[in-house]
Amino acid sequence: AQTVTQSQPEMSVQEAETVTLSCTYDTSENNYYLFWYKQPPSRQMILVIRQEAYKQQNATENRFSVNFQKAAKSFSLKISDSQLGDTAMYFCAHNMLTFGGGTRLMVKP
Amino acid sequence: DAMVIQNPRYQVTQFGKPVTLSCSQTLNHNVMYWYQQKSSQAPKLLFHYYDKDFNNEADTPDNFQSRRPNTSFCFLDIRSPGLGDAAMYLCATSRRLAGGADTQYFGPGTRLTVL
Numbered sequence: 001a002q003t004v005t006q007s008q009p010e011m012s013v014q015e016a017e018t019v020t021l022s023c024t025y026d027t028s029e030n031n032y033y034l035f036w037y038k039q040p041p042s043r044q045m046i047l048v049i050r051q052e053a054y055k056q057q058n059a060t061e062n063r064f065s066v067n068f069q070k071a072a073k074s075f076s077l078k079i080s081d082s083q084l085g086d087t088a089m090y091f092c093a094h095n096m097l098t099f100g101g102g103t104r105l106m107v108k109p
Numbered sequence: 110d111a112m113v114i115q116n117p118r119y120q121v122t123q124f125g126k127p128v129t130l131s132c133s134q135t136l137n138h139n140v141m142y143w144y145q146q147k148s149s150q151a152p153k154l155l156f157h158y159y160d161k162d163f164n165n166e167a168d169t170p171d172n173f174q175s176r177r178p179n180t181s182f183c184f185l186d187i188r189s190p191g192l193g194d195a196a197m198y199l200c201a202t203s204r205r206l207a208g209g210a211d212t213q214y215f216g217p218g219t220r221l222t223v224l
Binding site: 028035037043046047088091095096097098099100101102 | 214
């Protein structure tokens with residue numbers, strides 16, 4: 001069975017600074033997808049970024065990028081130039097089937 | 110331009126009274142998922158459909174059933190809701206199983222209260 005672990009229940013960052021959210025996972029599959037989702041207080045889950053396991057290049061979407069270490073089964077999310085609107089719960093997910101426990105990110109003005 | 114619609118947004122039911130939550134999509138995605146999310150917790154997958162193929166998670170209680178009459182609609186039936194079933198229920202879609210390379214969309218959720 002796949003498991004996803006987010007070791008940071010809560011984090012905070014000053015506006016305009018950079019923050020990294022950690023995620024580790026366990027899977028026996030060789031090809032899979034990893035996702036970071038954002039869930040603001042309104043609770044609509046939104047896809048932030050995805051990574052295909054067979055691609056070595058780290059995915060990037062504007063201010064969001066990942067550090068994907070397949071051998072280490074690590075998939076961290078880096079948010080650059082943090083904005084107040086980035087305040088939310090962030091979930092790491094393996095495929096769309098298993099989610100980590102979430103990290104609550106607070107961006108402070 | 111809502112793409113994944115969940116009705117109702119808020120549902121109140123009584124202990125033991127059956128309830129049905131609905132989800133519809135305008136994306137023509139093959140896969141539809143139902144998740145249960147309790148307060149401050151991660152979404153927990155209950156089951157998913159790949160086209161008409163139903164996939165139940167091993168630890169999903171028998172109390173939870175689902176129907177997908179066509180590509181656009183999927184229903185979650187809770188046959189005898191207990192207090193522990195109070196949660197947000199999220200519906201999601203994707204073109205391919207496990208998300209694939211295509212965008213996934215979540216609905217806004219239905220918050221279920223059990224009295």
